[in-house]
Amino acid sequence: MDFHGIDLNLLAAFDALVNERNVTRAAARVGVSQPAMSAALSRLRTLFNDQLFLRTAHGLLMTPKARDLAEPVSQALRQIESALLPNPRFEPEKASITFTLGLSEYPAFVLLPILVKALEKLGPGISLAVHAIGSRDSAVDLLDAGTIDAAVGAPPNIAEKRILSKPVMRDEFITIVRRNHPAVQQEMDMQTFLKLSHVLVSPEGDRYGMVDQALAHTGKRRKLGLTLPQMFTTPSVVAQTDMVATVMRRIAQHSRDWRKLTVFTPPVPIPEMVFDLMWHKRNDTHPAQQWLREQIARVAGSL
Incomplete structure (x- = not known):
């Protein structure tokens, strides 16, 4: 599809690279070959006159320009998707998916065991990968980078509009x-x-x-x-x-x-101490992500 000279497939490639931080995985995400994704990255660099993604030992690192583009491009693609396709209902019993969750120490001990037990019953093909949150603000960095789908921890020191949240746990x-x-x-x-x-x-x-x-x-x-x-x-x-x-x-x-x-x-x-469930604005309407957040909030509420 061509829109004022811009191939929208390039934007889909960009969004995949933002989320996967790996050319091979991004190619699989959008259903193209690895050379095709590499070519798309080259065209994106020319289009935006920026390197966008730098190769490191830990995967692709976004440049400031790529960070600025990530959210508006994601939102634009989601709007196009919702306009052209029906919003599919997430069916956990049929899903084969790994959710990545950022947890500080407290929810890792208190919430995680109960959450894992609940997810086992709801979807045998669902698994969790957990990243440790060492400080209040590290959750924001991980959500920005697309490293995690959601986080549970103490609220960050500075509220960011792109990071959505709601309190789910508290303790005296x-x-x-x-x-x-x-x-x-x-x-x-x-x-x-x-x-x-x-x-x-x-x-x-x-x-x-x-x-x-x-x-x-x-x-x-x-x-x-x-x-x-x-x-x-x-x-x-x-x-x-x-x-x-x-x-x-x-x-x-x-x-x-x-x-x-x-x-x-x-x-x-x-x-009292309050712990928030946090997620990135770009994932707000994604059916699978919404379902995950609902389960976290429900399990946390049961405590």
């Missing part, structure tokens, strides 16, 4: 110490809280967390004894030491040392 904070802790009696008052050595969970290596932010409003500081990148290690450390930690409730409840802990309400108010 509790303070934990080992049972029969010699310094803790019936309650955890502020004086005892500040006297103890604290465990801080910080995947990004910061030594200033939500507890520190809350204490700062009162003009107080706590003493850090250990900083950990893995939150689910914390209860085991606390159960075997005289340290104290303030963690989300499900982190403690998922620990094998849960019965070795004593739980208190933190002596300083800490807002």
Whole structure:
């Protein structure tokens, strides 16, 4: 199809390259040979006067120009597709598909096992590939790159219009110490809280967390004894030491040392933690992607 001198098949090739980041896989996605896709890439570079995709050891890397084009080209193709073709209903029981999901540590432990069990029942040909989300903003990069279909994690620091989201999980904070802790009696008052050595969970290596932010409003500081990148290690450390930690409730409840802990309400108010389901705007109306997001939201809601 030719539109004002532009072959729309080139735009379909571009969209496939954005999503696959590999010439061979992009060719299979649109049903052409690998040499034909390479030729299409060459024509795209001429058309836009830009390299668009650079070859690296980890696949094709998009140039800034390609990033700018990715969303409008995808939207244009989806609009053409919806105008010319009926929107097919996704049938999970017949599908053979791998969804790629980005998860931070908390949903990986709490949500993923239940989600996998649910998907097993709904579609035997459906599988999941999981990418770790190490920071709040890494989900945005992975969604932009097309590396993942959706993500569940803490909201990014800066909201981006192209990244859609909705809250699906939340949890409250509790303070934990080992049972029969010699310094803790019936309650955890502020004086005892500040006297103890604290465990801080910080995947990004910061030594200033939500507890520190809350204490700062009162003009107080706590003493850090250990900083950990893995939150689910914390209860085991606390159960075997005289340290104290303030963690989300499900982190403690998922620990094998849960019965070795004593739980208190933190002596300083800490807002509950909210986890968002996030996806890229270009995937918003895709039937399979919509179905995946519905299952994630349903399973998360069951918690």
